[in-house]
Amino acid sequence: MNRAMILMLGAAISSAPALAQGGAAAKEDFKPSSLNQPGQQYPQVNSQGYARFRIVAPDAKAVKVSLGLGGRGGTVLTKADDGSWVGTSEGPLDEGFHYYHLTVDGGTFNDPGTLNFYGSTRWESGIEIPARDADFYALKNVPHGHVQQVLFPSPSTGTQRRAFVYTPPGYDQDQGARYPVLYLQHGWGEDETAWSNQGHANLIMDNLIAAGKTRPFIIVMTYGMTNDIRPGSPGGLASFDIRPFQTVLLNELIPYVDGHFRTLADAPHRAMAGLSMGGFETKLIAPKNLDKFSAIGLLSGGTFSMEDVRATPDFRNKVKLVFVSFGSRELDRNRTNLPPGAPPSDPKANAEALKAAGINSVFYVSPDTAHEFLTWRRSLRELAPLLFRD
Amino acid sequence: MNRAMILMLGAAISSAPALAQGGAAAKEDFKPSSLNQPGQQYPQVNSQGYARFRIVAPDAKAVKVSLGLGGRGGTVLTKADDGSWVGTSEGPLDEGFHYYHLTVDGGTFNDPGTLNFYGSTRWESGIEIPARDADFYALKNVPHGHVQQVLFPSPSTGTQRRAFVYTPPGYDQDQGARYPVLYLQHGWGEDETAWSNQGHANLIMDNLIAAGKTRPFIIVMTYGMTNDIRPGSPGGLASFDIRPFQTVLLNELIPYVDGHFRTLADAPHRAMAGLSMGGFETKLIAPKNLDKFSAIGLLSGGTFSMEDVRATPDFRNKVKLVFVSFGSRELDRNRTNLPPGAPPSDPKANAEALKAAGINSVFYVSPDTAHEFLTWRRSLRELAPLLFRD
Known part of the structure; x- marks a missing residue:
């Protein structure tokens, strides 16, 4: 594994939400986060993107929320008269989804108010700061595809492995239709649940299809590691080897999907994309297997240069699309809190x-x-309409 | 809602695992519970069914686990030299799945070591005490069905509602085959995830089908409430009304399922069953809708008497099966920790x-x-082979 990849993976671990002006009083229009457990009033978010937390732990000495300000280690809660601990982020958080957890008297726990999402190799608390463009991943009254949990045999790992398969609206009714397939990978510390749970990949597709903006296709999401990937563990990142996962993907999962779903089972109708570590995996696997994939998407997961093109035999004949995306904060080199995984060479210049x-x-x-x-939600929104345009 | 139902629902809230001899030293062959998060060593279970917990919270004053002994309020952990809190249940727990949570300095949190499961209207920690007959719900190298998340339009509630649909192995390959359907409901405080996550309904079916013990059929699991069902909340249990859910089930979900899956869409090939509150719902809905259902399953959810038979027009012509089950500890009136929801009349005598x-x-x-x-896992194992035997 190269150094850029290690750096990028490191960036995936720490969320570094940006802050607007600190010190300004937050507007008192807080509402429960959309990711709260049923009936739970906290955490809350206001119209400016501030987050407010409330944790009941009357006998605790200290309660802190990992989410807050880059470099300040989060939001420290203070004890209220009723035995609860409350606090508000010092400023607005970035729009979108954030992982977080609590530190209660030195122990790491989740916020009992909100749902959990697998990230950083654990189920973390999640909060959603409504985005201006949230409509594109909203649950709307449009025809919905299904997300299927499949368990496929994996002789190479001696297990039954899990994948989630999005089938688009109409898949069940028109028994004659066949569909292209996007293999879509999660990032480090996440798993095959991420793109549906955190990413709303199914709702993004449902909305794009309802608006006639993309061809309906199948998305397959599986766990992108075959070993224990916690830092420092035996078989962890330092000994990362793409081959075991490549075997699962190419020799086991793709044949299972083509055998159980009505796919168009050829390279022109198969794409691979991934976020962060999943992008690195995509770049390691797809260009070397152009008999299987014809489109490549790297979402905050590296860049594709002319050097890469030249190193890929038959690239011009076989690759129909190279899609590369980043969040603006990953690219802004003037920011002091630039993530350590910022791309080593200019990805925009490479793309051009x-x-x-x-x-x-x-x-x-x-x-x-x-x-x-x-x-990554936005990247999928941009990527989907570009795929499988034959 | 009658008093028996309220009592039964109360029983669903408190788990009351049984204890063998207290005081006996636990055998030191503890292993991580099968429900632990990836790489987590605790909680652990030994071969006798004792559970051992370890929580890191170096500055906490008190840490307790809700699971332990009936009437003693759980397992109190004690602080070890390394800042962690450890403790072992005073005796073996009942085999199978248990919900639990932690109390850390007066606050309710989940155990960061284990996965969460929706119960008691919150995502709770879960632990699995291996059962002697655990093989029937184990993940094995057999053909697996899929569990599909569907979002169906519900005009009556103004929402897009979620259901999970189990399709059996072979469903995708044989595009001509049609299947019977079991509508299977969760208990109070749970939701549509329970039968797959806690119940392993899909694995139970996969294993039964692989062994040739049951006809392959579809299972549909959806949320059995349309209002806020937390005790004391407006629209809660006290004002329980079956009609809104019945409308969702009969007028919205069944047509959606019959329109999107290859079902045998008639009463002889449709059954309804449920656990606890889901059993009460089944008893309220199915006998009054024998144009839609021909089999009824009450799993720890009430009994069916000759009085009920006489109150149901056309019962003898239309009902092909009445299945009633309980856990032995729910029936043993000699036990001092008999749950408050124990059946009001003798269900075995009624069945006979x-x-x-x-x-x-x-x-x-x-x-x-x-x-x-x-x-309920065992009840499904017993029920499935009896269904749809035409």
């Missing part, structure tokens, strides 16, 4: 060089977001 | 009266289990 060379290269930057899920 | 009257009545008791999920 490919385009100038006649390759279908698309570069997208998500405004005002970092290495977090709103970047 | 139906049988004597020529009705296909089956009564099942799960050995050594209470009002908990092993009772």
Whole structure:
């Protein structure tokens, strides 16, 4: 694994939400976060993007929320008269989804008010700061596809492995239709639940399809590691090897999907994309297997240069799309809190060089977001309409 | 809602695992629970069914686990030299799945070591005490069905509602086959995730089908309430009304399922069953809608008497099966910790009266289990082979 990848993975661990002016009083129009557990009033979010937390722990000495300000270690809660601990972020958080957890008297716990999402190799608390463009991933009264949990045999790992498969609206009714497939990978510390739970990939597709903006296709999401990937663990990141996962994907999952779903089972109708570590995996696997994939998407997961093109035999004949995206905060080198995983070479210049060379290269930057899920939701919204345009 | 129902629902809230001899030293062969988060070493379970907990919270004053002994309020942890809190249940817990949570300095949190499951109207920690017969719900190298998340339009509630649909192995390959459907309801405080997550309904079916013990059929699981059901809340249990859910089920979900899945869309091929509150719902809905359902399953959710038979027009012509089950600890009136929801009349005598009257009545008791999920996993194992035998 190269150093850029290690750095990028590191960026995935720490969420670094941006702050507007500190010190300004938050507007008192707080509402429960959309990700709260049923009936729970906290955490709350206001119209400016401030987050307010309330944790009941009357005998605790200290309660802190990991989410808050870059470099300040989060939001420290203070004890109220009723035995609860309350606090508000010092400023607005970036729009979109954030992972977080509590530190209660030195122990790491989740906020009992909100739902959990798998990230950082644990189920973390999640909060949603409504985005200006939240409509594109909202649950709306449109025809909905299904998200299917499948368990597929994996002789290479000696297990039954899990994947989630999005089938678009209409899949069940028109028994004659066949569909292209996007293999879509999560980031480090996440798993096969991320793109549906945090990413709303199914709702993004439902809305795009209802608006006639994309061809309906299948999305397959599976766990992108075959070993224990916690930092410092045996078989962890330091010994990362793409081959075991590549075997699962190419020899086990793809045949299972083509055998159980009505796919168009050829390279022109198969794409691979991934976020962060999933982008690195995509770049390691797809260009070397152009008999299987014809489109490549790297979402905050590296860049594709002319050097990469030249290193890929038959690239011009077989690759129909190279899509590269980042959050704007990952690219702004003037910011002091630039994530350590910022791209080592200029990804925009690389994308333009490919385009100038006649390759279908698309570069997208998500405004005002970092290495977090709103970047990737928007990236999927941009990527989907570009895929499978035969 | 009658008093028996309120009592039964109360029983669903408190898990009351049984204890063998207290005081005996636990065997030191503890292993991580099968429900732990990836890589987590605690909680652990030994071969006798003792549970051991370890929580890191170096500055806490008191840490307690809600799971432990009936009437003693759980397992109190003690602080170890390394800042963690550790403790072992005073005796073996009942085999199977248990919900629990932590009390840390007066606050309610989940155990960061284990996965969460929706119960008691919150996502709770879960632990699995391996059952002697655990093989029937194990993940094995057999063909697996899929569990599909569907979002169906519900005009009556003005929402897009969620259901999970189990389609059996072979469903995708044989595009001509049509299947019967079981509508299977969760208990109070749970939701549509319970039967797959806690119940392993999909694995139970996969294993039964692989062994040739049941006809393959579809299972549909949806949320059985349309209002806020937390005790004391407006629109809560006290004002329980079956009609809104019945409208969702009969007028919205069933047409959606029959329109999107290859079902046998008639009463002989449609059954309804549920656990605890879901059993009460089944009894309220199915006998009054025998144009839609021909089999009825009450799992720790009430009994069916000759009086009920006489109150149901056309019962003998239309009902092909009445299945009633309980955990043995729910029936043993000699036990001092008998749950408050124990059946008001003798369910076994009721079942035998139906049988004597020529009705296909089956009564099942799960050995050594209470009002908990092993009772219901076993009940599904017993129920499935009896369904749709035309």
